[in-house]
Amino acid sequence: MTHNEASWAKLDAFSLTFSDDVTKLLMRLLPNRTTTHAKPPPTLDFTPENHDRCLSLRGLMDNGKQVKNDNYAADIASIREARVRIAPYIHETPVLTSKSLDSIASKRLYFKCECFQKGGAFKIRGASNAIFSLSDDQAAKGVLTHNSGNHAAAVALAAKLRGIPAYVVIPKNAPKCKVENVRRYGGQIFWSESTIQSRESITEKVQQETGAILVHPFNNRFTISGQGTISLELLEQVPEIDTIVVPISGGGLISGVTLAAKAINPSIQILAAEPRGADDAAQSKAAGQIVILPETKTIADGLRAFLGDLTWPVVRDLVDEIIVVDDAEIIKAMRMCYEILKIAVEPSGAIGLAAVLSTSFAKVLLQKTATKLVLFFLVEMLISVYFGNLFLND
Numbered sequence: 001m002t003h004n005e006a007s008w009a010k011l012d013a014f015s016l017t018f019s020d021d022v023t024k025l026l027m028r029l030l031p032n033r034t035t036t037h038a039k040p041p042p043t044l045d046f047t048p049e050n051h052d053r054c055l056s057l058r059g060l061m062d063n064g065k066q067v068k069n070d071n072y073a074a075d076i077a078s079i080r081e082a083r084v085r086i087a088p089y090i091h092e093t094p095v096l097t098s099k100s101l102d103s104i105a106s107k108r109l110y111f112k113c114e115c116f117q118k119g120g121a122f123k124i125r126g127a128s129n130a131i132f133s134l135s136d137d138q139a140a141k142g143v144l145t146h147n148s149g150n151h152a153a154a155v156a157l158a159a160k161l162r163g164i165p166a167y168v169v170i171p172k173n174a175p176k177c178k179v180e181n182v183r184r185y186g187g188q189i190f191w192s193e194s195t196i197q198s199r200e201s202i203t204e205k206v207q208q209e210t211g212a213i214l215v216h217p218f219n220n221r222f223t224i225s226g227q228g229t230i231s232l233e234l235l236e237q238v239p240e241i242d243t244i245v246v247p248i249s250g251g252g253l254i255s256g257v258t259l260a261a262k263a264i265n266p267s268i269q270i271l272a273a274e275p276r277g278a279d280d281a282a283q284s285k286a287a288g289q290i291v292i293l294p295e296t297k298t299i300a301d302g303l304r305a306f307l308g309d310l311t312w313p314v315v316r317d318l319v320d321e322i323i324v325v326d327d328a329e330i331i332k333a334m335r336m337c338y339e340i341l342k343i344a345v346e347p348s349g350a351i352g353l354a355a356v357l358s359t360s361f362a363k364v365l366l367q368k369t370a371t372k373l374v375l376f377f378l379v380e381m382l383i384s385v386y387f388g389n390l391f392l393n394d
């Protein structure tokens with residue numbers, strides 16, 4: 001990490017202890033790390049028609065080959081629209097580099113630090129895109145979600161910014177710190193058991209009682225378009241990227257990132273990083289259909305959901321490889337983030353680094369070096385990697 005980047009990391013970490021307004025001000029004061037968009041967000045009515053509209057990604061190329069024209073949940077236009085809509089409510093996050101980590105990985109790595117995002121994760125991008133797409137009438141009754149983690153906090157925060165209520169159904173075994181985040185942003189909590197059935201029946205009951213609109217954590221076109229704005233930023237910050245490594249759970253993040261990145265640069269490789277104890281996406285890709293696991297067990301609490309019908313087509317057609325890693329590798333990567341990058345990253349965010357340092361990645365790399373790529377990847381944090389030609393800036 002350069003001296004400048006080290007200062008950034010310290011300042012960003014420091015700013016986390018302040019209110020969002022102060023944090024935003026600090027981010028603005030630092031040039032090249034954040035962009036402010038003066039344009040007001042366009043309004044888009046959140047009607048069933050446009051919500052369920054299937055956007056077609058025409059002419060998308062994959063490694064020089066035409067990908068069959070298929071319908072995906074978002075496209076570059078909806079992602080660009082999302083960027084304008086959410087600009088007033090999110091941070092443009094920094095990309096960090098570290099000479100030490102480059103040397104450990106023998107690659108050039110770029111870390112897109114969504115851990116510095118408002119609410120602590122990229123989720124505010126999708127949540128604010130969905131919530132600020134609602135008409136005033138639709139928004140009046142508030143929004144609802146069922147989630148135990150970052151999306152729940154993001155929905156509570158975006159609803160607070162919009163001035164509407166947020167109802168959040170959370171399983172009783174959710175991590176305490178994440179529940180506190182929801183409370184801090186004013187979300188009204190309803191407890192469920194940890195089973196999907198309990199969560200769904202309580203969500204339905206709350207929806208009937210309140211009339212609130214459900215904002216799904218990943219299986220929602222507006223959520224996916226919002227997450228895709230990461231790629232727009234990233235490819236402006238590091239245009240030479242050629243591979244992106246993305247943590248995968250329900251697949252909203254990787255869908256948005258992939259659809260935007262491949263539309264801008266069709267030759268970009270997308271690798272998913274998944275914990276072994278919740279490797280449904282890897283199993284789904286192998287089976288050619290969505291696989292639901294009877295149970296999941298991993299330290300990466302944000303990565304235990306299964307793919308949805310809007311995210312599966314993107315994973316099936318456009319995600320190049322899924323790298324599965326053990327919890328021990330995730331813990332090691334978290335430690336490296338803390339000790340070397342000097343930032344605290346949750347397990348679901350550190351998995352990108354774990355994947356790049358794993359033996360499975362080395363195998364993927366062996367197959368790819370022949371095609372002379374420049375690699376990139378994402379830890380919530382997204383990370384980018386160069387082969388050969390290491391040009392280091394510190």
Ligand SMILES: Cc1ncc(COP(=O)(O)O)c(C=O)c1O
Nearest residue numbers: 150248249250251252253302348
């Ligand atoms: C920190 C973190 N990273 C990655 C993900 C995966 O996102 P998605 O469910 O869109 O695949 C999540 C989901 O909750 C998360 O909290």
